[in-house]
Structures are given as C-alpha cells and as structure tokens.
Amino acid sequence: xxxxxxxxxxxxxxxxxxxxxxxxxxGYSNDSMNSDYMGHYEGKPVHRVVSLVYALxxxxxxxxRGSQSLDVDAKVVLDPLPDPAVWGSVLTMxxxxxxxxxxxxxxxxxxxFILPEGTKRLLVELSQIALVPxxxxxxxxxxxxxxxxxxxxxxxxGAAHWVPA
Numbered sequence: 001x002x003x004x005x006x007x008x009x010x011x012x013x014x015x016x017x018x019x020x021x022x023x024x025x026x027g028y029s030n031d032s033m034n035s036d037y038m039g040h041y042e043g044k045p046v047h048r049v050v051s052l053v054y055a056l057x058x059x060x061x062x063x064x065r066g067s068q069s070l071d072v073d074a075k076v077v078l079d080p081l082p083d084p085a086v087w088g089s090v091l092t093m094x095x096x097x098x099x100x101x102x103x104x105x106x107x108x109x110x111x112x113f114i115l116p117e118g119t120k121r122l123l124v125e126l127s128q129i130a131l132v133p134x135x136x137x138x139x140x141x142x143x144x145x146x147x148x149x150x151x152x153x154x155x156x157x158g159a160a161h162w163v164p165a
Contacts, residue, residue: 001025002050002115003153005160009054012072012128012148016060019105020124020151020160021053026112034112044086051096051111052076052124052151059103073129073145074110079121082114115155124151 004022012018026049029038034049052074076091097108110124126148149164 001053002048003155003158003160005153007151007160007162009126009149009151009162010164012126013056013060013070016056016058018072018126019055019057020162021055023050023115023153024053024109024111025049026051029114037112038114045083045116047082047114047116049112050115051093051109051113053107053109055105055107057105059098059101059106061101069131071129071131072148073127075125075127076110076113077123077125078114078116078119079123080118082116087114120154120156122153122155124153125149126151 001021002023002025005020007020009018009020027033028046029035029044029049030040030046031049034040038049040046074093074095076093078091091113093111093113095108095110098106100106115122128146128148130144147165149162151160151162153160
C-alpha cells in the first residue's frame with residue numbers, strides 16, 4: 001500500500017459505512033496494464049497510477065432487483081493540479097468491488113487515477129448516485145446524486161480525514 005489509513009466516511013448507502021483504507025500502487029500510466037485506460041501516447045507525461053481502496057461495512061447482500069438501486073461515485077482533485085490540457089482538472093474513474101454477497105465487509109477501490117510526483121494532497125469527493133437500468137424510461141432530470149462529503153488525503157504528511165457534506 002502506497003499510503004495506509006483507516007478513515008470512517010460515514011453511511012454512504014443505507015445501513016453501510018465506507019471506511020477508506022488507503023492508496024494502492026497500481027503501476028504507471030504508460031505500462032501495459034494502464035496505458036490504454038490512461039490514454040498514453042508518445043510524449044504524454046508518465047505518472048504513478050493509484051486507486052483508493054475502501055471497505056463497505058457491513059458487507060453488501062445480494063444485489064437488489066428493482067427499477068433503481070444506489071451506489072457510490074468518486075471524483076478526485078489533485079493539489080497541485082496536473083496539466084489540465086493533458087489530464088483535465090477533475091479525475092473521474094471506474095472502480096472495482098468484491099462480488100461475493102454478505103460478510104462483515106465488501107472491499108472495493110475507486111480508480112485507477114494518476115498521482116504525479118509532487119502531489120501534496122488529493123480530495124476525493126464522494127456522492128451517492130441512483131443507478132437506473134438502461135431500458136428504463138428517460139426522465140428530463142436524469143439521475144439523482146447526493147453529495148456525501150470529501151476525503152482529504154495529505155500525501156506529504158501521510159494523513160487522511162473525512163469532511164461530511
């Protein structure tokens with residue numbers, strides 16, 4: 001683990017708390033695992049790639065069936081910002097989650113995203129989002145989102161804390 005922590009980010013889904021566990025080192029933006037996802041091309045800067053590892057406590061039960069379900073989304077802002085002409089100012093990324101139902105916790109990760117050398121701090125803005133099936137009728141308002149708060153990670157100090165919305 002590049003940076004370990006154990007920060008309770010509160011109830012992010014009904015009955016489930018998210019605990020941030022740290023930043024996992026996933027390689028570099030030009031390696032065989034990350035280059036396609038990071039859009040690497042000749043001359044593009046090469047940076048370390050990381051993911052924010054977390055646990056949902058208690059673990060998630062079997063996925064709910066129905067017209068709508070809830071999930072958690074993350075946006076990452078780095079300080080200092082990477083070159084916005086190359087990377088953009090806010091990083092949105094995919095994620096992964098343990099698919100086994102039940103248990104004391106469900107582990108997952110938000111990422112991967114770049115972490116340039118010299119990054120002092122990163123802000124991870126968590127939101128609860130509604131997932132709507134692809135075949136559901138479209139509404140003018142789109143999906144719903146509820147901002148949960150921000151996980152502030154001080155890279156240079158090796159510390160992290162949660163700021164609720």
